C-alpha cells in the first residue's frame with residue numbers, strides 16, 4: 379500500500395519485516411489508530427529538529443550537486459539518522475525538488491521513499507542481520523547497477539553499520555574506492571568508535587555527521603507543537619515528564635508515541651479532576667485525527 383491514505387483504523391507500524399534476503403523494508407500494518415508517528419514523521423530536511431547542522435549541509439550538497447558517495451551518520455538512538463538518510467534519498471530523487479535542495483515530499487518518488495514502499499533506488503539494510511561478506515559482495519554487485527532511470531540516484535542506507543564485519547567493510551571499501559556514479563551509501567550507527575576499530579580506512583572515505591542528542595526541552599517543544607496541531611491539551615508537567623523520560627530512554631523525537639502517552643496522562647488526570655480537556659469530548663483517547 380503506497381501513497382494511498384490508509385483505511386480508517388489501520389496503522390502502519392514502524393517495525394519492519396524483512397524479505398528472506400533481509401533487504402527491503404516492508405511496511406507492516408495492524409489495526410489501531412492512524413499513527414501520529416507517521417503523520418508527523420519529517421518529510422523535509424527543515425522538519426528535523428536539533429540536527430540543523432546536518433540538515434543545512436545535506437540540503438546545500440543536494441542543491442549544489444555536491445553529494446558525497448559515502449556518509450556516516452553517527453549519534454544516539456532515535457535522533458533522526460535513518461530519517462535524514464531517507465530525506466536525502468527523497469531529495470536526490472524528487473521529481474519537483476526545490477532550488478534549495480529540499481524534496482517536495484509529495485511527488486510519487488518522495489511518497490514511495492517516505493512510506494518505505496519497495497523501491498528500486500533506495501535499499502535499506504540492517505547490518506545487524508546482514509553481517510557477512512556474502513551480503514557485502516551481493517551489495518557490491520548490485521551497486522554496480524546504476525540507478526533505475528536516468529537522473530535517479532541509488533541510495534543504500536545501512537543501519538547499525540557498526541555490526542558489519544571487517545570482511546564486509548573490505549568489500550564496501552572497494553565500492554567506495556571507485557563508486558559508481560549516482561550511488562550514495564549512508565551508514566548509520568550509534569557506535570562510531572566500533573567502525574573506527576574494525577574499518578578505519580573506510581572512515582576517510584565517508585563524510586561524517588554527528589547527530590546531537592535531543593534534549594528534554596527540544597522534545598517538549600516538539601510535543602507541544604504536535605499537541606497543538608492535534609487540538610489537544612496536556613498539563614505542562616505531563617509534557618515535561620514525558621519529554622524527560624523519552625530523553626532518558628533515548629526514545630528521541632518520535633512524537634506519536636509520546637502524544638498517545640500525553641493523551642493517556644491527560645485522561646488519567648481528567649479522571650482525578652486534574653487537567654481540563656480541550657477539543658471534542660473524549661478527544662484524543664480514541665481516533666488520533
Ligand SMILES: Nc1ncnc2c1ncn2[C@@H]1O[C@H](COP(=O)(O)OP(=O)(O)OP(=O)(O)O)[C@@H](O)[C@H]1O
Pocket residue numbers: 415418419420425426427428429454455456457458459460461462537566567568630631632633
Ligand atoms: N531530529 C528529528 N526531528 C524530528 N523528528 C525526529 C528526529 N529524530 C527522530 N525523529 C522522529 O523519531 C522517529 C525515529 O527516528 P529515526 O529512526 O530516524 O532515528 P535513528 O537515529 O535512526 O535511531 P536508531 O539509532 O534507533 O536507528 C522518526 O520517524 C521521527 O518521527
Ligand SMILES: [Mg+2]
Pocket residue numbers: 459460461537566
Ligand atoms: Mg535508524
Ligand SMILES: [Zn+2]
Pocket residue numbers: 471472473474475481482483484485486487488489
Ligand atoms: Zn518529491
